[in-house]
Structures are given as C-alpha cells and as structure tokens.
Amino acid sequence: MRSTPENENKRRAIFIIKLVVFLSIYILLKINPKWVNSLNIPDYVTHAIIFIISANIIISLGRIILVSTYNRKNKIVKGSVDNFVLGINRIADLINVFVFIGFILLLMNINPLEFVTSLSIVAAAIALLSKDYISNMINGMIIMFSDEISLGDYIQIGNNKGRVQNITLTNIHLNNDDEDLIFIPNNVVMNSDITNFSKRKIKKISFDFDIKNTGLDIESLEKYLANKLNEFQKHIQKDSFNLKIVKINENYTSLKFQFVMNKMNKSVEKEIRKVTLRSVLKYLNNESNA
Numbered sequence: 001m002r003s004t005p006e007n008e009n010k011r012r013a014i015f016i017i018k019l020v021v022f023l024s025i026y027i028l029l030k031i032n033p034k035w036v037n038s039l040n041i042p043d044y045v046t047h048a049i050i051f052i053i054s055a056n057i058i059i060s061l062g063r064i065i066l067v068s069t070y071n072r073k074n075k076i077v078k079g080s081v082d083n084f085v086l087g088i089n090r091i092a093d094l095i096n097v098f099v100f101i102g103f104i105l106l107l108m109n110i111n112p113l114e115f116v117t118s119l120s121i122v123a124a125a126i127a128l129l130s131k132d133y134i135s136n137m138i139n140g141m142i143i144m145f146s147d148e149i150s151l152g153d154y155i156q157i158g159n160n161k162g163r164v165q166n167i168t169l170t171n172i173h174l175n176n177d178d179e180d181l182i183f184i185p186n187n188v189v190m191n192s193d194i195t196n197f198s199k200r201k202i203k204k205i206s207f208d209f210d211i212k213n214t215g216l217d218i219e220s221l222e223k224y225l226a227n228k229l230n231e232f233q234k235h236i237q238k239d240s241f242n243l244k245i246v247k248i249n250e251n252y253t254s255l256k257f258q259f260v261m262n263k264m265n266k267s268v269e270k271e272i273r274k275v276t277l278r279s280v281l282k283y284l285n286n287e288s289n290a
Contacts, residue, residue, distance in 0.1 A: 022057055025050065045107060052099060160176065212253075243257050257280075
C-alpha cells in the first residue's frame with residue numbers, strides 16, 4: 001500500500017474546478033442565452049463542451065464515491081492507495097480517454113454513435129489486431145483487483161526481483177535492488193512464476209554458497225557466521241540460524257545458510273547479506289591459510 005494524499009487531493013481539486021465550470025456554463029446559458037448566441041458559437045461546439053465536462057464530472061463523482069466507500073468500509077487511511085483503488089483510478093482514466101475521443105468527434109460535428117456504427121467492420125479489424133494489447137489491459141485489471149500483488153510488495157517475476165512501485169493497465173513497475181526501474185508487461189506477469197516475499201508469514205533469508213570439502217567443519221562455520229551477525233540480533237529471531245548441506249560433490253559441498261528476520265526490511269537485509277558473504281570469504285581465506 002502506498003500513501004499518495006497529494007494525488008487524491010489533486011484529483012478532488014480538479015473535480016471541484018470542473019463542477020464550477022460546468023455550473024457556470026449552465027447558469028450562463030439559462031440566464032443570458034442571447035449573449036451566448038451573439039458569440040456565434042455553433043451548437044455542436046457547445047454540446048461538445050457540455051458533454052466532456054458533464055461526463056468528467058460523473059466519472060469523477062463515481063470514482064470518489066466508490067473510493068470513499070471502500071476506504072471507509074475497510075478502514076483505510078485517507079490518501080492511501082491499494083489495488084482496488086488503483087484499479088478504479090485506471091478504469092476512470094480509461095473511460096475518460098473514450099470520453100475525450102467522443103468530445104473530438106462532437107467538435108467535428110460527428111455523432112459518436114453513428115461513427116462507431118459505420119465503422120463496425122473497421123473496429124472489429126482493429127480489435128483483432130490489438131488483441132494482445134487488450135489482453136494486456138485485461139490482465140492488468142485482474143492483477144489490480146486481486147490481492148496477490150500489491151503496491152509496495154517485494155516480489156520476484158522470473159529473474160527480476162524488486163519492489164512494486166506501480167501497476168498500470170499495461171505493465172508492472174519494479175524497483176530492483178540496484179534502484180533500476182523495470183517495466184514488466186502484464187501478459188508476462190500472468191504467465192510467469194511469481195514469488196511474493198512480502199506475503200510470507202515467515203521472513204526467512206537464505207544464502208547459497210559452495211565450499212571445498214578439505215577441512216570443512218559445518219558446526220564451526222555456522223557458529224562463526226552467527227557471531228558475525230551479532231550486530232543485527234535485534235532484526236533476527238533468536239536461535240533461527242541454520243546451516244544445512246544441500247549437495248555433496250567430489251571436491252566441494254553446496255551449503256545453504258538460513259535465518260529468520262523479525263520484520264522484512266530490504267535495507268537491513270541488504271546489509272546482512274553483505275556482511276554474511278564477506279564473512280564467508282574471510283572464513284574460507286582463514287581456513288586456506290591455516
């Protein structure tokens with residue numbers, strides 16, 4: 001969940017401005033229609049302006065009511081955005097795009113309904129050609145209205161791992177550990193194996209590494225690594241350290257070092273990983289010099 005009170009306040013301010021403009025035009029048309037007629041503005045232009053403003057007001061009002069009702073029902077802090085709110089916002093934006101297209105047609109004195117009807121064959125061809133894009137949008141809506149992936153979750157999609165910064169109708173924005181922003185199409189997301197680390201009840205951290213069989217002492221290595229992580233003891237559950245053998249080969253053994261964190265914190269986890277890996281290298285270096 002990501003808090004964006006500025007965005008929500010901005011949306012509501014724009015809604016109020018649109019409402020004031022609409023009421024001003026409506027009152028002006030009722031009070032002084034002769035003055036309006038003297039401007040020689042074609043009726044279809046006036047209708048187009050009234051159409052886009054009134055449609056925007058209805059869409060914005062519907063969005064505000066839905067979001068407010070949902071937030072109140074689920075006791076969500078005002079200004080916070082979760083998947084449902086994000087989905088409603090995206091749908092409202094999509095409807096506004098169609099409204100704007102209708103506005104352009106009305107400005108050209110073209111009836112939108114007649115235009116769509118006359119282009120039904122062309123529209124079918126366009127839909128066929130853009131089926132992948134439409135599928136991507138549908139998958140985006142499915143992701144938004146599900147609770148499998150939420151804003152702020154730390155996830156892995158295929159080989160990409162990072163925190164979810166945004167979910168749009170076309171892709172998911174991941175901010176990886178190197179602070180790179182990765183855009184993954186929703187179709188790829190729906191067809192990939194996803195690991196959501198934020199949904200795990202147990203915040204287990206694992207390190208895989210190989211070590212030569214010569215002079216290998218598992219218990220000694222486990223105690224050594226646990227002592228090196230004493231400075232992080234407030235972040236790690238007591239007695240959760242575990243060094244286990246994954247695979248024994250002829251010349252080396254594959255090991256997995258695990259522990260459980262009290263709370264998932266990526267900055268702390270990153271520091272722990274750095275200390276652990278350096279400690280492993282130092283241990284191996286000491287063993288080779290012994």
